[in-house]
Every structure is written in C-alpha cells, then in structure tokens.
Amino acid sequence: MASKLILDALDLKILKIIQGNGQKKLKEIASQVNLSLSPTHDRIRKLEKDGYIMSYVGLLNRKMLDLGLLVHCQVTLEKQNRKNFKEFEQAIQAFPEVLSCHLVSGNFDYYLMVVSSDVESYNRFYQEKLAVLPTVAHINSLFVMDEIKQSTELPIP
Structure with a gap:
C-alpha cells in the first residue's frame, strides 16, 4: 500500500458511490460527483492504488445457496x-x-x-x-x- 492519501469531499463521495454499487459505470460516477470522466477515473485508480478500495465483489444471497x-x-x-x-x-x-x-x-x-x-x-x-x-x-x-x-x-x- 502506498502512502496514505488525504481524502477530499469528492474522494469520499466516490467511495460512498462505489461501496453502494461496485458495478456503477464510470460515466454515472462522474455525473454524480460532477466531474468529467478522466479526473474521475484518475481518482478511482488512485483510491485503488492507495488501498482505500480493496476489491470489487458481488454479494450473494446465502439462503438461496442453501447456506441459511x-x-x-x-x-x-x-x-x-x-x-x-x-x-x-x-x-x-x-x-x-x-x-x-x-x-x-x-x-x-x-x-x-x-x-x-x-x-x-x-x-x-x-x-x-x-x-x-x-x-x-x-x-x-x-x-x-x-x-x-x-x-x-x-x-x-
């Protein structure tokens, strides 16, 4: 993990959006934070590189998989x-x-x-x-x- 990044309000907003839906398209995230695609993409990559975003996962319904x-x-x-x-x-x-x-x-x-x-x-x-x-x-x-x-x-x- 790289040095700890100081997060601003846009970074925090991006993190909230991504943890709510890890499949949200870059275009949707950029629109929600009122940034163009390139700076939004750069911020997300930096958040990943610095370890704030650890991974992207799908949450499964354990009961439907007989793990109730x-x-x-x-x-x-x-x-x-x-x-x-x-x-x-x-x-x-x-x-x-x-x-x-x-x-x-x-x-x-x-x-x-x-x-x-x-x-x-x-x-x-x-x-x-x-x-x-x-x-x-x-x-x-x-x-x-x-x-x-x-x-x-x-x-x-």
Whole structure:
C-alpha cells in the first residue's frame, strides 16, 4: 500500500458511490460527483492504488445457496502463545465455511462467523474441522435466530 492519501469531499463521495454499487459505470460516477470522466477515473485508480478500495465483489444471497444457518463461534485456544495463534490462523484460512475470523480481547481468543446449510452440517464442520484443531481448547457456538441488520457499507462522513 502506498502512502496514505488525504481524502477530499469528492474522494469520499466516490467511495460512498462505489461501496453502494461496485458495478456503477464510470460515466454515472462522474455525473454524480460532477466531474468529467478522466479526473474521475484518475481518482478511482488512485483510491485503488492507495488501498482505500480493496476489491470489487458481488454479494450473494446465502439462503438461496442453501447456506441459511449463520453461527457465531467464540474460540479459546489451549495456550495463548505465538505458535498457537499462527497455527490456528493458518488452519482457519482453509475452511470455506468461515466467513470471518477475528483475534479479540476478552474471555475468548477468536470470534468466527460461520455459514452452513443446517445444524447437522454445522455439527460436521464443528466435529471434523474446528474442534479437532490441536490448539483449540473450547468453542462456544451462537446460532443466529434472525438478522436484524447486515451491511458491508462503512459509515463514510
């Protein structure tokens, strides 16, 4: 990542537009920020180069893909040392069921968000992948009953 760019109001507006719809055409973005195509394009490329725009993705409906069960897992390691953290983090990278994994402070070490088709398939993931990791001491699974808010958009001022 290059040096941190100082963002102006136009950059922030461009970021808001892109995070709301990553497929928006350059012409539409330029029109919305009241700039011509070339400077708009240059600003977007600079935002990408400087790491403000990490990637462009499509958000899928997990329920339509038979991944309707969302589980939050609190994972505690056997011992909190650099070797165990590294080993656990490397193993988690290989599990497509894990949407996110965060090292946290508090009563447990990692907070995971896991998707599955149902309780039985989650149980298989739990027993065959997560619980058998040698560094794992305890897992607390929280089954999501209903999603009240879900967003990928950051609160850009």
